[in-house]
Structures are given as structure tokens and as C-alpha cells.
Amino acid sequence: SSELTQDPAVSVALGQTVRITCQGDSLRSYYASWYQQKAGQAPVVVVNGKNNRPSGIPDRFSGSSSGNTASLTITVAQAEDEADYYCNSRDSSGNQLFGGGTKLTVL
């Protein structure tokens, strides 16, 4: 199916590591990109492709992929990482897909 599925909510203790996952058939063929959206702000790309971080994105953000699952890992989570995270890929027709989003709470 042409869908990307994310857990609605995840929490992590300050300074710990958290993995946010995204599942979908299209991920067997295409890498995912990941976006961070803080309250009231536009999304910002934090990882694109296999594991590429745009300039200015801290190296505690990393991406990986296996089979039909893409993952965004945040190591040494900071309070400012609390946000909604969305994965994005494409389907075989070239249409863009977004996951439903994961709300990350930093405890």
C-alpha cells in the first residue's frame, strides 16, 4: 500500500537515545527523509536519504533503513528536540507520501 506508518507518540528521558520509526512498502525501494516540526513552526528537514544531515543539523540526529522500515535516531536527546517528527518518501508513481507523525516528548 502507498502509506507510511508512524507511532503517534514516543517519549525519551533527557540525555537518552530514542528511535522513531516509519513503516511502508515504498521504503523497500526509496529512502525516507525526516522532518522536525516544533509547535507553531514550519517543518525543517533533519535527515534526507540514507543518512544525510543538512547543514546546521546536530550530529545527534541520524537516519537508517532496513527492509520496509526507516528510522530516525536521536542520541543524547535535548529538551529542544521535543517536537513532531514526520517521515517522507515517494511511491512508485512519483507521488509523495508523509507519515502520520510522531510526537516526541523529552522527559
Next chain:
Amino acid sequence: EVQLVQSGVEVKKPGESLKISCKASGFSFANYYIAWVRQMPGRGLEWMGIIYPGDAETRYSPSFQGQVTISADKSTKTVYLLWSSLKASDTATYYCARHLSNVVGTNWFDPWGQGTLVTVSS
């Protein structure tokens, strides 16, 4: 600086028409795809469609085909999103974003505009 600047807040009534805009600067406008993304209140991101200003090629999500029109003006480096007859369910924040891709088929959106809040209410 590469940026996209969107038009301001809109408050409209059902049945009215609306065109919102997204002005690009800092990159070669004609050579990049620009997308529109909807975010309904408290909900996730939805890809609406995309345009290549160089030749005005457009592609719409099946969910939005026939509901909106995407256009571009190369002379002003501006992309537009048009509704001919708004519905209450069109209430949302709309983002434009530059679409990028690489040789292995990865794509991503960067940068994003600041968003345009559209409220449709009688």
C-alpha cells in the same frame, strides 16, 4: 539565502475563491520543483501537488486532483495555490516547499515557507 515567503492569513466564506502565494529567492526558481503541503488543525502533513516552473509541469495528489490549481509565474518567481470554491474543510495551514531529489531516488523538501493559515467559515 534560499527562502520561500508566503502570503498572509486569509479568512474566507464557503463558496469564495482564493489564491495564496509563495515567493522564492536565493535559487534558480525555474529549475526546481515547488510543492504545496496541507496541515489541517492538529493533524499531519499532506502532499497536495507540485509544479516545475521551468515548463509549468504540474502533478497533483489523487486526493487533491480537481480540488485546487497550482500555477507559477517565472517573472515574479512566485508559485500560487488556487481554490475556485472554498469549503469549511479547506481550513488549514498551507506550506510551500522546494522539492529536491538525488540520483538514488531520495527526495526531500527544503526549505519550507512559513505557512499560510486559511480559515473558511460562514
